[in-house]
Amino acid sequence: MSLKIYNSQSRQSEEFVPYDPKHVKMYVCGPTVYNFLHVGNFRGPVVFNMVRNWLEHLGYKVSYALNFTDVDDKIIAKANAEGMAPGELSELYIKEYKHDFASLGLRPHDMNPKVTEHMDDILSMVGTLIDKKVAYEAQGDVLYSIETFKDYGKLSGRHTDELLAGARVEVDEKKRSPMDFALWKAAKPGEISWPSPWGPGRPGWHIECSAMIKNIFGDQIDIHGGGMDLIFPHHENEIAQSEGCTGKHFVKYWMHNNMLNFGGQKMSKSLGNIVSLREFVTMYNAEIYKWMIQSVHYRTMSEFGDAAVERAISGLARVYSSLAMAESYLTPEVTQVDAGFAKITEDAWKKVEAAMNDDFGTPEVFATMFEVVRQFNNQVRRGMKANPAIQGKALAFTQFIKKMGAVMAMFQEPAHDFLIKLDNMLLDKAGIKRADVDAVVAERGQARANKDFAKSDELRNKLVAMNISVSDTPEGSFWEVTK
Template sequence: MSLKIYSTLSRQTEEFKPLTPGEVKIYVCGPTVYNFLHVGNFRGVVFFNLVRNWLEELGYKVQYALNFTDVDDKIIARANEMGKSAGDVSELYIAEYKKDFATLGLRPHDFNPKVTEHMDGIRAVISKLIENKKAYQADGDVNYSVSSFDGYGKLSGRKVEDQQAGSRIDVDEKKHNAEDFALWKSAKAGEISWPSPWGPGRPGWHIECSAMIKDIFGDQIDIHGGGMDLIFPHHENEIAQSEGCTHKQFVKYWMHWNMINFGSQKMSKSLGNIVSMREFLEVNPPEVYKWMMLNVHYRSVSDFSDDSIGRAVTGLARIYSALAVAESYLTPEVTAVDAGFEKITKEAWDKVTTALNDDFGTPEVFAALFEVTRQFNNQVRRGLKVNPAVQGKALAYRNFVHRVGALMSLFQQPAQAFLQDLDSRLLAQMKIERSAVEAVVAERAAARAAKDFAKSDELRAKLTEMGISVSDTPEGSFWEVTK
């Protein structure tokens, strides 16, 4: 089965055929950097990390760019508020973004262009649009003439005649028509600006991505990604600009991820439910966020409630606990997998392949992981006699989880270390000291050794009340926070 992708432009799932055989060019709209980035800013980053990895798994050579918008009204306002230059503010929050990105353990992009590094390209595209009679000057501004581009609205499905001046679009006397949009804005007092043939100023938001893509990749790219909120006007305007400049199809496949809701409410400043990624990662392991974003199909709304966080913790613990059992049986000398269990993992890999080739169906990938984990837990547990069959199953299971996990940047950590960190975080949230749990576990072990089973049961009940699960094996008792 070949890869199929749902394209927003055609509104259907299409077989993926890159512009150049064997090569894929991807551009994803990145953040505007004027503050710490919130959890919604990273959904596409996590998802396209998987997209790039899967394309490479299929044998493609991938070039992947994600930009930083470092010129913007919000950055200027933030700079005035902080008493810093716009450049200092954007560089500060680019650095903070990169810290969060590194904590998430994602692969670096091939390109992270900044708007300020592409002013020559921006001016060149605007000049070409004026030459092509797609744009016009107006008292230091340059605007795009929407009526000059026949295909305007083909991505969003909106028609120019349906747009009402004053509702979605600012009425501006410098514009020929209300729906026209800015390519170059004349300089205002106290704002950062650059020289241009039309006077000092700065670029409009939409032209920036068109110019950066052209500078890095040329006239056309295979995949352009962004949130659904960018379909109109940002991506619609990108198409008008780029195709109005080059007269070529700009993007072959448009991919848009859906929004994040907090307890069935859309994340917004007005609701006060904006959570920064930094705040989230101070409390939760990075794996929790990646699980939450990938466990739901990218075109579906992702719930960001306490319940969904709890489900992610439970799912991660289930797989990492099985990995910890597997790793307990493995040594560097174990190299032969169990043939029977390898057959199980091969069948599961086929399901993973089918799911990812069908517009990146990640929920089915998690289903395959859970099924293999269930079968492993049925066959291998702590305390078994070590033999080649047990070790071969452990190796086959670990290899499968690591292979699938690598696509999503999940399950690459030593399992026992991950579980211990997860328990420490959960204990901190519960306001329980690890030493207090270990004292009760030790007391219970002593009671069991003395065959005082009534006391042992009493202490187990105490641990359960504390939110601790304990299991007994010939090697001793193991405890964990109940998940």
């Protein structure tokens, strides 16, 4: 089955056929770097990391660029407020972004172009657009003339007549049409600027991506990604600029990830529900974040309230508990998978491939994974005596989870260690010390050894009240926080 991708421009799933049959060029709009990035900013990097991994699994070479917008009104305003140079501020937050990105265990991009490193490319492109008479200079600004691009609106579905009808009546004398947008902005007093044929200034936001893409990849790319909030005006204007410059079709497949939703409300600064990724990962865990992002389809709104966190913890615990049990049966000598369980995982992998090839259907992948977990738990239980059949099932199960997880940058941690981390996080939130739980479990073990079942039951009830589940095996009692 060939890969199908939902193209935001055609509004339908299309068979993926890149310009070069072996090499995919992919560009994703990255952050404007003036602060710590919030949990919503990292949905795209997680999603497109998965997309790149799957394309590579299908045998493509992928060149993947994610940019940094390191000159912008917000950067200038924040730098002035902090008493820093804009470049100093943006470099600080690029470093912080890379720290957060690494904390998610995502593979680095092939390229992270910065706007300030591509000023010559931006000036060249703006000059070409003027030469082609699709842009014009006005009092030190350079503006793109919307009426010269007949296809304007083909991505967003917003057409110039409607946009003009809805435009505010504020007249900017420099503009020939209210919908014309800035390619180059004349410098304001005290503002960072670069020399240009039209006077000192700095680029408009939209031209930056068009120029960086043209410099890195040429006139055409296969996949352009970003959040749905960028469809208009940013990506619409990119199309106008790039196609106005080259006369060629710019992007073959536009992919847009949806937003995050906090307790029924879209995340926004005005509502005060902005959470930085740094805060989230410190409070919870990177695996929890990646579960929340990838257990729903990338084009679906992702719920990010307490209930969604609890679902992620419960799901992770289920998978990692089975992984920990499987790993407990494995030794370096175990190299032969069990034929029966290998058939289960082979059939499951076909379902994973079908789901991923249908516009990256990760919810179906998670459902398939849970079915494999259920079958493994039915056949292998904690405390069973190790034998080649059980070890072969454990090996086949582990290989399947790790292979599936590698696509999503998940399930690669040693399972036993991860479960302890998860339990410690939940114990901390409940204000319970691990040593106190260990003491009650040990006391209960002694009561059971003494056949004092009344005391044993009393201590079990005490553990249940602490939200602790205890399993008794021939090797002793095993406990975890109930999830």
